[in-house]
Amino acid sequence: MDREILRRLELLNQLRLTEEEKQTFLEFFNSKKSNLEALDNAVNTQNVERMVHVMPVMTVVREDVVKQPFSRDDLQRSAPETDEGYWCVPRVVE
Amino acid sequence: MKYETVIGLEVHVELATKSKIFCSCSAHSYGAEPNAHVCPACCGMPGMLPVVNKRVVDYGMKAGMMLNCHINRTTTFDKKSYYYPDLPAAYQTTQWFAPVAVNGLVEIETSKGKKSIRIKQIHMEEDAGKLVHDIREDTTHVDFNRTSVPLIEIVSQPDLSSAEEVEAYLDRLKNLLRYAKVAECEMAHGTMRCDVNLSVRPEGSDKLGVRTEMKNMNSIEAIKRAIEYETARHIDAIEHNTEVLVQETRRWDDIKGKSFAMRSKETAGDYRYFPDPNVMPVVIDDEWFNSIKASLPEFPEVKRARYINEIGLSEYDADQLIKSIAICECFESAYAECGSAKDSANWLLSECMNILNSRQMSYDMLDVDGKALGKLIKLVSEGKVGRANGKKILADMFDNRDIDPETYAKENGYIVSNDTSLIEKVAKEAIASNPRAVNDFKSGKEKAIMALFGACMKQLKGNCDPNTLKEILIAEINKI
Incomplete structure (x- = not known):
């Protein structure tokens, strides 16, 4: 873990860390690195099939039938702001 | 030095299902009020669980089979994280680790001959919503009608090398997917969109150059112009050091005829794919797999050979007919009714085409009852209706599928007099x-x-x- 990786993590998680917090995270992640390396060396996963789910389950599917059990008004009742059927959010383009 | 362009395409195709991929809302919102077709699942309310639409998997598999892919019999969904208001859950449910179809092959034909384009994968995913920025200055308006509308993304290997090949490839995809009736594939309607990945390298080199991506291209003409522009820009950068090429996403401005780098903020995303714990694996058993295989249509080349060898059409007529499944189906029922392949082909390729052209409609928009066309052809060839009047009846049949040519001819005084x-x-x-x-x-x-x-x-x-x-x-x- 270096400062560049930490910067990317900050960006992706929408965080702004103080210098002190950055130092704490760097020390924390780097101290865990040896644990991960130990695991990596101890277990050979070369030919192990990817586990998709802990239980051997499969999805159920539904038929392609249209239903409309909810009204727009119900769904927008908790919205901070709506306008003529649209949800409103702060402007995202300049 | 001579250069070659290396192009890979990511083609998004909207599947022609009635409902959305993970909920039962209508997938068709053209002309609908904003947010008329939404529910807690497709507008990302916490705790809502997706339920897979079987027809989406049917169509995903079918598309895979049409493009000669291997079908993954256990296919899984994954979360792709990105944060933008058109995606209410802040992730897109898509396929990353085990897409429905992989390792396909599509054959195209250009002025330089035939070429095979490898398909890396086809994955099923949900579409995003629509943002409207021009209603109010300070606000973006969000419409989730399109959220969760089912898409497949067809990812090719970088096997294409010119705008002509890209056009042939897109035409071929459209043709095959329309034959299978899994999608409309109409770029003008947004039901087919294309991301173009392009790089340039010295001819004969096996090392790929710096790649740029142009997203959401929605017309073949614009794609051709963008490819020509990007190729020239890359070669210029390599030969004259006019700029440093970097791997980036660019936006094509078709009016200015230029591509522009998007702000780095927009490309900084790391999608952090991980298995979606809310959708269990889709397991395709033999019965399901075989039922889809059995439902595949006759491929265009097989049809062509049959039209020439068994029905006796000319190569030219066969080539024209197989361009569109709508034309083929009309031809086959007209032929079954009137018994003359040549007359059926002639009426379709001349009279029907004239009407389609005059109405600025594409081949695939032909909506004439083939059996009725066959009856009309018979009336004309037996001399019961004159050819000119036959054409008039045909034009009316374009507007009304229920017309029975014989009754219509009698009612409108089109029957030839034997008096x-x-x-x-x-x-x-x-x-x-x-x-x-x-x-x-x-x-x-x-x-x-x-x-x-x-x-x-x-x-x-x-x-x-x-x-x-x-x-x-x-x-x-x-x-x-």
Whole structure:
């Protein structure tokens, strides 16, 4: 873990860390690195099939039938702001 | 130095299902009120669980089979994280680790001959919503009608090397997916969109150059222009150091005819794919797999061979017909009804095409009942309806699928008259009022009879067997 990786993590998680917090995270992640390396060396996963789910389950599917059990008004009742059927959010383009 | 362009395409195709991929809302919102087709699942309310639409998997598999892919019998969904208001859950449910179809092959044909394009994978995913920025200055308006509409993304290997090949490849994809009836594939309607990945390298080199991506291209002409522009820009950068090429996403501005780098903020995303714990693996058993395999249509090349070898059509006619499944289906039922392949092909490729062209409609928009067309062809070939009137009936059949040509011809006075006394009367009148044409014909100008012929046909409203009329005209002239 270096400062560049930490910067990317900050960006992706929408965080702004103080210098002190950055130092704490760097020390924390780097101290865990040896644990991960130990695991990596101890277990050979070369030919192990990817586990998709802990239980051997499969999805159920539904038929392609249209239903409309909810009204727009119900769904927008908790919205901070709506306008003529649209949800409103702060402007995202300049 | 000579260069070659290396292009890979990511093509998004909207599947023609009735409902969305993970909920039962309608997938068709054209002209609908904003947010008319939404529910807690597709607008990302916490705790809502997706339920997979079986038809999406059917169509995903079918598309895979049409493109000669291997079908993953256990296919899984994953979360792709990105944060933008058109994606209410802040992740897109897509396929990353085990897409429905992989390792396909599509054959294209250009002026340089045939070429195989490898398909890396086809994955199923949900579409995002629509943002509207021009209603109010300070606000973005969000419409989730399109959220969760099912898409497949067809990812090719970087096997394409020119705008011509890209056009041929997109045409081929459209053709195959329309044959399978899994998608409309109409770029103008947004049901087919394309991301173009492009790099340039010295001819013969096996090392790929710096790659740029242009997203959401929605017309073949724009794609061709963008490819030409990007290729020139890359070569210029390599040869003259005009700029440093970097791997980036660029936006194509078709009006300015230029591509622009998008702000780094927009490309900084790391999608952090991980298995979606809310959707269990989709396991395709033998019965399901075989039922889809059995539902595959006859491929265009197989149809072509059958039309030529079994039905006896010319190569040209067969090539024209197989361009569109709508045309093929109409042809096959018309042929079954009237028994003449040549007449059926002629009516479709000349008369129907003329009407489609005059109405600025594409081949695939043909919506004429093939059986009724066959009946019409029979009426004309048996001489019961004149060809000109047959064309009029056909034009009306474009507007009304329920027209039965024979009833319609009777009701509108289009049935050819067998009343020879009427024809004789009309012929005599025409002869009397066109003495010059009569003299010309008598002095050896055989074509002069056409003036008389036309006058009679007009009088008879086209309802006359041309040969009978001609015979009567000649007989009447000879009496003079």
